[in-house]
Amino acid sequence: MRRPTDRAGKFALSTALPESLEVSSLAIATTGLSIATGRRGETAANARSDAAHRSDSGIRMMSTGKKVDPKDPIWRAASVNDIDAVTRLAEIIHPTLPERPDVFAEKLALFASGCYVLVRHEEVIGYGLSHPWNLNSIPPLDSFLKGIPGDADCLYVHDVAVLPEVRGYGSAERYVDLMVECACKIDVDFLGLVSVYSTQRLWARYGFEVANGSELDMKLRSYGPTAKYMIRNLKSP
Template sequence: MSWRLMTPEDMPRVQVLADSIHVGHPEDLEVLAERQRLYPQGCLMLTEDQRAIGYALTHPWHYGEPPPLNGLLGKLPAAPTTYYIHDVALLPVARGKGYAVQAADMLIAHARAAGFGNLSLVAVNRSQAFWERVGFCVLSITGLDAKLASYGPDAALMVRDLASPIRDA
Protein backbone atom coordinates (compact mmCIF):
# COMPACT_ATOMS: atom_id res chain seq x y z
CA MET A 1 0.00 0.00 0.00
CA SER A 2 1.15 3.48 -0.65
CA TRP A 3 -0.02 7.05 -0.80
CA ARG A 4 -0.09 8.71 -4.21
CA LEU A 5 -1.45 11.93 -5.64
CA MET A 6 -5.21 11.91 -6.11
CA THR A 7 -6.55 12.42 -9.63
CA PRO A 8 -9.93 13.71 -10.84
CA GLU A 9 -10.76 10.12 -11.80
CA ASP A 10 -10.46 9.13 -8.12
CA MET A 11 -13.30 11.38 -7.01
CA PRO A 12 -16.14 8.82 -7.21
CA ARG A 13 -14.05 6.51 -4.99
CA VAL A 14 -13.30 9.40 -2.63
CA GLN A 15 -17.05 10.04 -2.34
CA VAL A 16 -17.70 6.39 -1.46
CA LEU A 17 -14.95 6.50 1.18
CA ALA A 18 -16.17 9.80 2.61
CA ASP A 19 -19.76 8.54 2.82
CA SER A 20 -18.73 5.37 4.66
CA ILE A 21 -16.10 6.93 6.96
CA HIS A 22 -17.79 10.24 7.80
CA VAL A 23 -21.41 9.18 8.15
CA GLY A 24 -22.15 12.13 10.46
CA HIS A 25 -20.36 14.67 8.26
CA PRO A 26 -21.63 14.18 4.70
CA GLU A 27 -20.09 16.22 1.92
CA ASP A 28 -21.20 16.48 -1.68
CA LEU A 29 -19.01 15.14 -4.48
CA GLU A 30 -18.83 18.69 -5.86
CA VAL A 31 -17.22 19.89 -2.61
CA LEU A 32 -14.67 17.08 -2.49
CA ALA A 33 -13.83 17.43 -6.19
CA GLU A 34 -13.35 21.18 -5.84
CA ARG A 35 -10.67 20.65 -3.17
CA GLN A 36 -8.80 18.30 -5.50
CA ARG A 37 -9.19 20.65 -8.47
CA LEU A 38 -8.05 23.74 -6.55
CA TYR A 39 -4.99 22.13 -4.98
CA PRO A 40 -4.18 18.74 -6.57
CA GLN A 41 -0.66 18.67 -5.12
CA GLY A 42 -2.18 18.42 -1.63
CA CYS A 43 -4.64 15.59 -2.26
CA LEU A 44 -3.63 11.97 -1.71
CA MET A 45 -5.09 8.48 -2.21
CA LEU A 46 -4.19 5.34 -0.31
CA THR A 47 -4.76 2.18 -2.32
CA GLU A 48 -4.29 -1.52 -1.78
CA ASP A 49 -4.53 -3.82 -4.80
CA GLN A 50 -6.16 -0.94 -6.71
CA ARG A 51 -8.84 -0.63 -4.01
CA ALA A 52 -9.15 2.80 -2.40
CA ILE A 53 -8.82 2.53 1.37
CA GLY A 54 -8.02 6.12 2.35
CA TYR A 55 -7.58 9.68 1.19
CA ALA A 56 -6.35 13.11 2.24
CA LEU A 57 -7.64 16.49 1.05
CA THR A 58 -5.63 19.62 1.89
CA HIS A 59 -5.18 23.16 0.63
CA PRO A 60 -3.86 26.61 1.53
CA TRP A 61 -6.32 28.65 3.58
CA HIS A 62 -6.86 31.38 6.20
CA TYR A 63 -5.42 30.74 9.66
CA GLY A 64 -8.08 30.42 12.35
CA GLU A 65 -10.94 30.32 9.83
CA PRO A 66 -11.81 26.70 9.01
CA PRO A 67 -14.10 26.44 6.00
CA PRO A 68 -17.67 25.30 6.64
CA LEU A 69 -18.45 21.64 6.16
CA ASN A 70 -19.91 20.74 2.79
CA GLY A 71 -19.23 24.23 1.45
CA LEU A 72 -17.49 25.23 -1.75
CA LEU A 73 -14.38 27.39 -1.40
CA GLY A 74 -14.75 29.15 -4.75
CA LYS A 75 -11.04 29.84 -4.93
CA LEU A 76 -7.96 29.63 -2.77
CA PRO A 77 -6.77 32.78 -1.01
CA ALA A 78 -4.16 34.89 -2.79
CA ALA A 79 -2.24 35.23 0.47
CA PRO A 80 -2.91 32.07 2.50
CA THR A 81 -1.83 32.01 6.14
CA THR A 82 -2.10 28.27 6.86
CA TYR A 83 -1.92 24.93 5.13
CA TYR A 84 -5.31 23.43 5.95
CA ILE A 85 -5.92 19.70 6.30
CA HIS A 86 -9.53 19.26 5.26
CA ASP A 87 -9.53 15.53 5.80
CA VAL A 88 -7.37 12.45 6.31
CA ALA A 89 -9.70 9.46 6.22
CA LEU A 90 -8.97 5.73 6.38
CA LEU A 91 -11.20 2.69 6.18
CA PRO A 92 -10.96 0.43 9.26
CA VAL A 93 -8.81 -2.06 7.27
CA ALA A 94 -6.11 0.63 6.91
CA ARG A 95 -6.08 1.86 10.51
CA GLY A 96 -3.37 0.99 13.00
CA LYS A 97 -0.79 0.34 10.27
CA GLY A 98 0.99 3.69 10.30
CA TYR A 99 -0.72 5.12 7.21
CA ALA A 100 -2.19 8.11 9.04
CA VAL A 101 1.28 8.99 10.37
CA GLN A 102 2.70 8.60 6.84
CA ALA A 103 0.03 10.97 5.50
CA ALA A 104 0.67 13.47 8.29
CA ASP A 105 4.42 13.37 7.66
CA MET A 106 3.90 13.84 3.92
CA LEU A 107 1.53 16.77 4.44
CA ILE A 108 3.82 18.43 6.98
CA ALA A 109 6.79 18.04 4.61
CA HIS A 110 4.73 19.46 1.72
CA ALA A 111 3.62 22.46 3.79
CA ARG A 112 7.18 23.11 4.91
CA ALA A 113 8.53 22.86 1.33
CA ALA A 114 5.77 25.17 0.09
CA GLY A 115 6.83 27.81 2.63
CA PHE A 116 3.94 27.65 5.09
CA GLY A 117 4.62 28.51 8.72
CA ASN A 118 1.88 26.26 10.07
CA LEU A 119 -0.77 23.66 9.32
CA SER A 120 -4.26 23.67 10.76
CA LEU A 121 -7.26 21.36 10.86
CA VAL A 122 -10.45 20.56 12.72
CA ALA A 123 -10.08 17.25 14.54
CA VAL A 124 -13.29 15.20 14.54
CA ASN A 125 -14.40 11.66 15.39
CA ARG A 126 -12.07 11.31 18.40
CA SER A 127 -8.95 12.08 16.30
CA GLN A 128 -7.54 14.83 18.54
CA ALA A 129 -5.12 12.47 20.34
CA PHE A 130 -3.69 11.28 17.00
CA TRP A 131 -3.09 14.84 15.81
CA GLU A 132 -1.45 15.72 19.15
CA ARG A 133 0.96 12.78 18.67
CA VAL A 134 2.12 14.27 15.35
CA GLY A 135 2.71 17.71 16.85
CA PHE A 136 -0.62 19.57 16.63
CA CYS A 137 -2.12 21.43 19.57
CA VAL A 138 -5.61 22.76 20.24
CA LEU A 139 -6.16 26.38 19.28
CA SER A 140 -8.90 28.40 20.91
CA ILE A 141 -10.25 31.33 18.89
CA THR A 142 -13.09 33.49 20.15
CA GLY A 143 -16.19 33.33 17.98
CA LEU A 144 -15.59 29.92 16.39
CA ASP A 145 -17.76 27.87 18.76
CA ALA A 146 -20.82 27.73 16.48
CA LYS A 147 -18.78 26.80 13.39
CA LEU A 148 -16.87 24.11 15.29
CA ALA A 149 -20.12 22.71 16.69
CA SER A 150 -21.23 22.04 13.10
CA TYR A 151 -18.29 19.61 12.83
CA GLY A 152 -19.57 17.56 15.78
CA PRO A 153 -19.45 17.55 19.58
CA ASP A 154 -15.76 16.65 19.86
CA ALA A 155 -14.50 19.06 17.16
CA ALA A 156 -11.31 20.93 18.00
CA LEU A 157 -9.41 23.46 15.93
CA MET A 158 -5.74 22.42 15.95
CA VAL A 159 -2.50 23.92 14.66
CA ARG A 160 1.01 22.65 13.99
CA ASP A 161 3.79 25.25 14.03
CA LEU A 162 6.41 24.32 11.44
CA ALA A 163 9.23 25.84 13.44
CA SER A 164 9.24 22.58 15.41
CA PRO A 165 10.65 19.25 14.12
CA ILE A 166 8.57 17.19 11.66
CA ARG A 167 7.58 14.77 14.41
CA ASP A 168 8.67 14.64 18.03
CA ALA A 169 7.26 11.19 18.78
Protein backbone atom coordinates (compact mmCIF):
# COMPACT_ATOMS: atom_id res chain seq x y z
CA MET A 1 0.00 0.00 0.00
CA ARG A 2 1.31 3.46 -0.77
CA ARG A 3 2.31 5.84 1.95
CA PRO A 4 -0.44 8.28 3.08
CA THR A 5 1.81 11.15 2.06
CA ASP A 6 1.55 10.00 -1.56
CA ARG A 7 -2.17 10.78 -1.45
CA ALA A 8 -2.12 13.84 0.82
CA GLY A 9 -4.34 16.56 -0.48
CA LYS A 10 -5.80 14.42 -3.25
CA PHE A 11 -9.32 14.90 -1.92
CA ALA A 12 -8.67 18.25 -0.28
CA LEU A 13 -10.94 20.14 -2.67
CA SER A 14 -13.89 17.89 -1.86
CA THR A 15 -13.67 17.76 1.92
CA ALA A 16 -15.98 20.68 2.67
CA LEU A 17 -19.73 20.67 2.23
CA PRO A 18 -21.22 23.14 -0.25
CA GLU A 19 -22.82 26.10 1.47
CA SER A 20 -26.14 25.22 -0.16
CA LEU A 21 -26.37 21.93 1.77
CA GLU A 22 -27.65 22.30 5.30
CA VAL A 23 -27.18 19.39 7.69
CA SER A 24 -28.28 19.20 11.28
CA SER A 25 -26.00 16.58 12.88
CA LEU A 26 -22.56 14.97 12.59
CA ALA A 27 -21.49 11.68 10.86
CA ILE A 28 -22.63 8.93 8.23
CA ALA A 29 -23.94 5.42 7.63
CA THR A 30 -22.78 2.23 5.98
CA THR A 31 -24.55 -0.83 4.64
CA GLY A 32 -23.26 -1.93 1.31
CA LEU A 33 -21.63 -0.79 -1.87
CA SER A 34 -20.99 1.85 -4.53
CA ILE A 35 -18.92 3.29 -7.30
CA ALA A 36 -17.08 6.40 -8.31
CA THR A 37 -15.42 7.75 -11.42
CA GLY A 38 -13.35 10.60 -10.01
CA ARG A 39 -9.94 10.93 -11.64
CA ARG A 40 -6.81 11.60 -9.69
CA GLY A 41 -6.69 15.26 -8.76
CA GLU A 42 -10.33 15.72 -9.75
CA THR A 43 -12.25 18.32 -7.77
CA ALA A 44 -15.69 17.69 -6.28
CA ALA A 45 -17.15 20.17 -8.74
CA ASN A 46 -15.69 18.28 -11.69
CA ALA A 47 -16.97 15.00 -10.30
CA ARG A 48 -20.48 16.40 -9.96
CA SER A 49 -20.36 17.84 -13.48
CA ASP A 50 -19.17 14.51 -14.88
CA ALA A 51 -21.91 12.61 -13.03
CA ALA A 52 -24.58 15.01 -14.25
CA HIS A 53 -23.40 14.62 -17.84
CA ARG A 54 -23.52 10.84 -17.62
CA SER A 55 -26.96 10.83 -16.00
CA ASP A 56 -28.54 12.23 -19.15
CA SER A 57 -28.37 8.95 -21.03
CA GLY A 58 -28.02 6.31 -18.31
CA ILE A 59 -25.13 3.94 -17.82
CA ARG A 60 -25.40 0.44 -19.28
CA MET A 61 -21.74 -0.37 -19.57
CA MET A 62 -19.74 2.30 -17.73
CA SER A 63 -16.66 1.14 -19.72
CA THR A 64 -16.49 -2.26 -17.99
CA GLY A 65 -16.69 -3.89 -21.43
CA LYS A 66 -19.52 -6.26 -20.55
CA LYS A 67 -22.63 -6.34 -22.69
CA VAL A 68 -25.96 -5.68 -21.03
CA ASP A 69 -29.32 -6.71 -22.42
CA PRO A 70 -31.41 -3.60 -23.29
CA LYS A 71 -34.19 -5.03 -21.11
CA ASP A 72 -31.95 -5.19 -18.04
CA PRO A 73 -31.92 -2.43 -15.40
CA ILE A 74 -29.25 0.21 -15.97
CA TRP A 75 -27.11 2.25 -13.60
CA ARG A 76 -27.15 6.00 -14.06
CA ALA A 77 -25.64 8.85 -12.09
CA ALA A 78 -27.85 10.01 -9.23
CA SER A 79 -29.06 13.58 -8.83
CA VAL A 80 -30.77 15.56 -6.09
CA ASN A 81 -34.07 14.65 -7.75
CA ASP A 82 -33.44 11.00 -6.82
CA ILE A 83 -33.10 11.53 -3.06
CA ASP A 84 -36.80 10.90 -2.37
CA ALA A 85 -36.73 7.67 -4.40
CA VAL A 86 -33.56 6.50 -2.63
CA THR A 87 -35.13 7.26 0.75
CA ARG A 88 -38.27 5.28 -0.12
CA LEU A 89 -36.22 2.30 -1.30
CA ALA A 90 -34.10 2.39 1.85
CA GLU A 91 -37.24 2.31 4.00
CA ILE A 92 -38.43 -0.79 2.11
CA ILE A 93 -35.13 -2.66 1.90
CA HIS A 94 -33.55 -1.59 5.21
CA PRO A 95 -36.52 -1.11 7.59
CA THR A 96 -34.35 -1.89 10.65
CA LEU A 97 -31.48 0.37 9.52
CA PRO A 98 -33.18 3.72 8.94
CA GLU A 99 -31.34 6.75 7.59
CA ARG A 100 -32.48 10.31 7.04
CA PRO A 101 -32.75 11.85 3.56
CA ASP A 102 -30.12 14.45 4.57
CA VAL A 103 -27.59 11.65 5.11
CA PHE A 104 -28.07 10.50 1.51
CA ALA A 105 -28.01 14.09 0.26
CA GLU A 106 -24.70 14.77 1.98
CA LYS A 107 -23.02 11.87 0.19
CA LEU A 108 -24.27 13.17 -3.13
CA ALA A 109 -22.94 16.64 -2.30
CA LEU A 110 -19.53 15.38 -1.15
CA PHE A 111 -18.85 12.73 -3.80
CA ALA A 112 -21.44 12.78 -6.56
CA SER A 113 -19.37 10.49 -8.78
CA GLY A 114 -19.94 7.69 -6.27
CA CYS A 115 -23.73 7.93 -6.22
CA TYR A 116 -25.85 5.98 -8.70
CA VAL A 117 -29.39 4.72 -9.07
CA LEU A 118 -30.54 1.54 -10.80
CA VAL A 119 -33.33 2.25 -13.27
CA ARG A 120 -35.73 0.14 -15.33
CA HIS A 121 -38.41 1.70 -17.51
CA GLU A 122 -37.51 5.09 -15.96
CA GLU A 123 -38.34 3.80 -12.47
CA VAL A 124 -35.68 3.85 -9.75
CA ILE A 125 -35.45 0.30 -8.40
CA GLY A 126 -32.13 0.42 -6.60
CA TYR A 127 -29.22 2.61 -5.62
CA GLY A 128 -25.52 2.51 -4.82
CA LEU A 129 -23.57 4.98 -2.71
CA SER A 130 -19.85 5.14 -1.99
CA HIS A 131 -17.07 7.56 -1.14
CA PRO A 132 -13.33 7.62 -0.35
CA TRP A 133 -12.59 6.82 3.29
CA ASN A 134 -9.94 5.41 5.63
CA LEU A 135 -9.35 1.67 5.80
CA ASN A 136 -10.65 -0.11 8.93
CA SER A 137 -12.81 2.89 9.79
CA ILE A 138 -16.57 2.40 9.99
CA PRO A 139 -18.77 5.53 10.01
CA PRO A 140 -21.67 5.36 12.48
CA LEU A 141 -25.03 4.50 10.99
CA ASP A 142 -27.32 7.40 10.00
CA SER A 143 -24.78 10.15 10.55
CA PHE A 144 -22.96 12.79 8.49
CA LEU A 145 -19.45 12.50 7.07
CA LYS A 146 -18.75 16.24 7.27
CA GLY A 147 -16.05 15.78 4.67
CA ILE A 148 -13.79 13.29 2.90
CA PRO A 149 -10.37 12.56 4.47
CA GLY A 150 -7.46 14.04 2.56
CA ASP A 151 -5.49 10.82 3.15
CA ALA A 152 -8.29 8.43 2.09
CA ASP A 153 -6.86 5.02 1.20
CA CYS A 154 -10.08 3.07 0.63
CA LEU A 155 -13.22 3.29 -1.46
CA TYR A 156 -15.91 2.76 1.13
CA VAL A 157 -19.15 1.20 -0.05
CA HIS A 158 -21.89 2.77 1.98
CA ASP A 159 -24.80 0.84 0.51
CA VAL A 160 -26.03 -1.07 -2.51
CA ALA A 161 -29.74 -1.86 -2.43
CA VAL A 162 -32.01 -3.38 -5.08
CA LEU A 163 -35.69 -4.27 -4.75
CA PRO A 164 -36.12 -8.06 -4.30
CA GLU A 165 -38.46 -8.44 -7.27
CA VAL A 166 -35.87 -7.06 -9.71
CA ARG A 167 -32.81 -8.96 -8.52
CA GLY A 168 -31.12 -11.58 -10.65
CA TYR A 169 -30.04 -9.37 -13.56
CA GLY A 170 -26.38 -9.28 -12.59
CA SER A 171 -26.59 -5.74 -11.23
CA ALA A 172 -24.38 -6.53 -8.24
CA GLU A 173 -21.68 -8.01 -10.47
CA ARG A 174 -21.68 -4.94 -12.69
CA TYR A 175 -21.52 -2.76 -9.62
CA VAL A 176 -18.48 -4.54 -8.27
CA ASP A 177 -16.73 -4.13 -11.63
CA LEU A 178 -17.49 -0.43 -11.45
CA MET A 179 -16.15 -0.14 -7.92
CA VAL A 180 -12.87 -1.72 -8.93
CA GLU A 181 -12.60 0.68 -11.86
CA CYS A 182 -13.41 3.59 -9.60
CA ALA A 183 -10.81 2.66 -6.98
CA CYS A 184 -8.15 2.51 -9.68
CA LYS A 185 -9.11 5.94 -10.97
CA ILE A 186 -8.89 7.58 -7.55
CA ASP A 187 -5.66 5.70 -6.80
CA VAL A 188 -6.66 3.55 -3.81
CA ASP A 189 -5.89 -0.13 -3.35
CA PHE A 190 -8.79 -1.24 -1.18
CA LEU A 191 -12.56 -1.50 -1.18
CA GLY A 192 -14.40 -1.65 2.13
CA LEU A 193 -18.00 -2.25 3.18
CA VAL A 194 -20.25 -3.47 5.95
CA SER A 195 -22.13 -6.65 5.09
CA VAL A 196 -25.57 -6.86 6.72
CA TYR A 197 -28.34 -9.47 6.76
CA SER A 198 -25.79 -12.33 6.57
CA THR A 199 -24.68 -11.38 3.04
CA GLN A 200 -20.96 -11.98 3.57
CA ARG A 201 -21.05 -15.01 1.25
CA LEU A 202 -22.31 -12.77 -1.55
CA TRP A 203 -19.48 -10.29 -1.07
CA ALA A 204 -16.94 -13.09 -0.68
CA ARG A 205 -17.79 -14.14 -4.25
CA TYR A 206 -16.50 -10.75 -5.35
CA GLY A 207 -13.22 -10.98 -3.47
CA PHE A 208 -14.13 -9.41 -0.13
CA GLU A 209 -12.78 -10.90 3.10
CA VAL A 210 -14.02 -10.41 6.65
CA ALA A 211 -11.79 -8.25 8.85
CA ASN A 212 -11.95 -9.04 12.56
CA GLY A 213 -11.02 -7.04 15.64
CA SER A 214 -12.56 -5.93 18.92
CA GLU A 215 -12.65 -2.27 17.87
CA LEU A 216 -14.40 -3.17 14.61
CA ASP A 217 -16.91 -5.33 16.49
CA MET A 218 -17.88 -2.38 18.68
CA LYS A 219 -18.41 -0.12 15.67
CA LEU A 220 -20.57 -2.75 13.97
CA ARG A 221 -23.15 -3.02 16.74
CA SER A 222 -25.53 -0.48 15.21
CA TYR A 223 -25.65 -2.54 12.00
CA GLY A 224 -27.19 -5.61 13.57
CA PRO A 225 -25.92 -8.93 14.98
CA THR A 226 -24.81 -10.38 11.62
CA ALA A 227 -22.88 -7.33 10.40
CA LYS A 228 -19.31 -7.87 9.20
CA TYR A 229 -16.69 -5.41 8.02
CA MET A 230 -15.19 -6.69 4.78
CA ILE A 231 -12.22 -5.61 2.69
CA ARG A 232 -11.07 -6.33 -0.85
CA ASN A 233 -7.39 -5.84 -1.58
CA LEU A 234 -7.14 -4.87 -5.24
CA LYS A 235 -3.45 -5.75 -5.29
CA SER A 236 -4.17 -9.39 -4.48
CA PRO A 237 -4.17 -11.79 -7.46
